[in-house]
Amino acid sequence: MKRQIPLIIVITLGFMFVAHTFIPHKASVAFYDWWVSWSKAISPFAVILGIMSLTMVHGTKISRKAPNWQYSALTLFALVFTGASGFIWGTSEGTPFMWLFKNVQMPMGSTMFSLLAFHIASAAYKAFRARSAEATVLLIAAIIVMLGQVPLGMAISKWIPETSSWILNVPNLAAKRGIALGVGLGMTATSLKILLGIERTYLGGGD
Amino acid sequence: MFETISNLIAAFLTLCIFSFLYKDNPFYKFAEALFIGVSMGYAIPLVYENAFLPFVYQPIFLQGKLIILIPSLMGVLYIFRFSRNLSWLSRYPIVFGMGIVGMGVPMSMHSSVLVQMRSAMLPLDNINTALIFIGTVTILLYFFFSKEHKGVYGKFTNVGVWYMMIGFGASFGYTVMARISLLIGRIQFLLGDVLGLIK
Known part of the structure; x- marks a missing residue:
């Protein structure tokens, strides 16, 4: 029971x-x-x-x-x-609680997330060393999208922002749509399994 | 003076976190431990003010809605999660929330499947629409594992892989940009607010 x-x-x-x-x-x-x-x-x-x-x-x-x-x-x-x-x-502005948030929690939180920039750069280098055609396509798309978002991209060539926009609106849209359809079907199947009592792991172990 | 001390403390903690780029060290461990404690401690008064007072205390004690005592007691059952003999009691608050999956079946079917299918079924009147259609179909074929990815079918699924790589590349680029902007923010803080080298 x-x-x-x-x-x-x-x-x-x-x-x-x-x-x-x-x-x-x-x-x-x-x-x-x-x-x-x-x-x-x-x-x-x-x-x-x-x-x-x-x-x-x-x-x-x-x-x-x-x-x-x-x-x-x-x-x-x-x-x-x-x-x-x-x-x-209290938790209003000017209290020690907000001081802790502004000078301890917030700076450390954003620094912790900014560390990811270095880890991502390291991951990109490893992907590039893999020398596979797929990894190269991934990196080229990433570089074009990054350059397309900053003034440097426009300074190099006017085609970069246009290509970046095309990547986001055409192949990226197709990829996101295909994945969203798969995720949607997966969510529906999992919800049905819970609803019908097939999936019970959320109840945890024990009797 | 107070602002300078505050900035120096924030700068010290920022540098403690950045020190991890060299290697794991006591300064990083100190900042990491402090960050976890402060983050959890920060949540407690906020949950008390924004969730406990308006949804538990006020309905029961100020509005006299004694029926709210039932979900409150159900919430208290969470505590038994760590008890070896009574952990089964903690299932009740969990399953009450899990009931929402019933809504998830039609909602996920609508938002992630039907809406996406409707958006994909457009007249193929230009090259971009045709490319999006080919990409969507080939990606779906790639995720169909009941047939081996060989021959002509394998070539189609390979097209799907290339589309996904471009999509992952775009997401990767955006993630890098977001993290770099955070990094720029921290460097601006150190060089501007703390050292006054940039305005």
């Missing part, structure tokens, strides 16, 4: 949602509003799961004095300090 009841809930709600999509009745709208209000009430508690997971992973490292456990202590300190600063001083 520990697995059957949740499965019955998914199948019942799932078919009610299918009906809601096709039947524009006020009862159907009321069902949807009820589901949204309940989901919104459930969602904040998911954060507790995240906090518990982070605390357990790093707490275990600290208690076992695992290698580099000091960094785990720093993570937990930053978690508690940032969270507490939001509750004590």
